[in-house]
Amino acid sequence: xxxxxxxxxxxGKCLHPNNREIPVDEAVKVGTTYxxxxxxxVKEGIKAVVDYYADNIEKNPIYGQLNGIVNxxxxxxxxSTDFLLFALKYSVEHDGIKIKHPPGLYYLVKDDxxxxxxxxxxxxxxxxxxxxxxxxxxxxYSGRKRKSFTDIIGGDTGxxx
Numbered sequence: 001x002x003x004x005x006x007x008x009x010x011x012g013k014c015l016h017p018n019n020r021e022i023p024v025d026e027a028v029k030v031g032t033t034y035x036x037x038x039x040x041x042v043k044e045g046i047k048a049v050v051d052y053y054a055d056n057i058e059k060n061p062i063y064g065q066l067n068g069i070v071n072x073x074x075x076x077x078x079x080s081t082d083f084l085l086f087a088l089k090y091s092v093e094h095d096g097i098k099i100k101h102p103p104g105l106y107y108l109v110k111d112d113x114x115x116x117x118x119x120x121x122x123x124x125x126x127x128x129x130x131x132x133x134x135x136x137x138x139x140x141y142s143g144r145k146r147k148s149f150t151d152i153i154g155g156d157t158g159x160x161x
Contacts, residue, residue, distance in 0.1 A: 007034040013075060015039050045081025046070050049088060056092045057099060066102045079109050086121070087114045 006021045010033045014020055027034040035043065049070050054061055073079050087108040091097040099108060108114060 009034060009036045009039055011035050011039040011043055013039075013042075013071065015042065042074065042081060045085065046074060049081060049085050052085060052088055053102070053105075057088075058101070061102060069102045069105055073105060073109060077109070083118055084109060086118055087111070090114050090117055 004023045004025075007024055007027050009016065009020045009022055009027070014036065015038055016036055022034065022036055024034070026037070028037050028040040030040070046067070050063070050066055053066060054063075070084065073084060074081055084105070088099075088105070091099055091108055091114070094113075097108070097111060097113065099105065
């Protein structure tokens with residue numbers, strides 16, 4: 001019997017600390033490195049947040065501080081990277097909400113206006129995801145050859161033949 005080949009998740013903050021081994025066919029491979037699918041998604045989400053912050057808020061942030069704050073928000077507070085990125089983009093697009101330094105991210109995730117906008121967006125996505133099952137209905141028509149106008153209107157004209 002052959003066993004499935006397994007690999008080890010290389011994400012430093014692996015979401016599965018008790019089971020870092022994954023079957024090769026379930027792992028996400030990047031170069032020669034393997035990740036759990038959810039670990040890779042979190043890793044890439046954090047990278048997207050950091051990149052967006054550096055591109056739009058502060059051109060040369062202290063990356064150690066920024067990564068530390070993003071990691072605390074994601075792992076300690078349980079905030080999804082999708083929401084954190086949404087909050088950051090929302091703050092850039094709306095003039096009333098400004099952040100000037102990495103600790104400002106803590107305030108973004110608690111902002112009521114941003115949370116309401118996030119909920120509205122999620123509800124809109126849910127409405128789009130509603131599936132409608134349709135079945136094809138087959139129509140058939142077998143026409144008769146009509147000889148006269150009387151045959152078309154389908155009736156007896158009351159006359160004699």
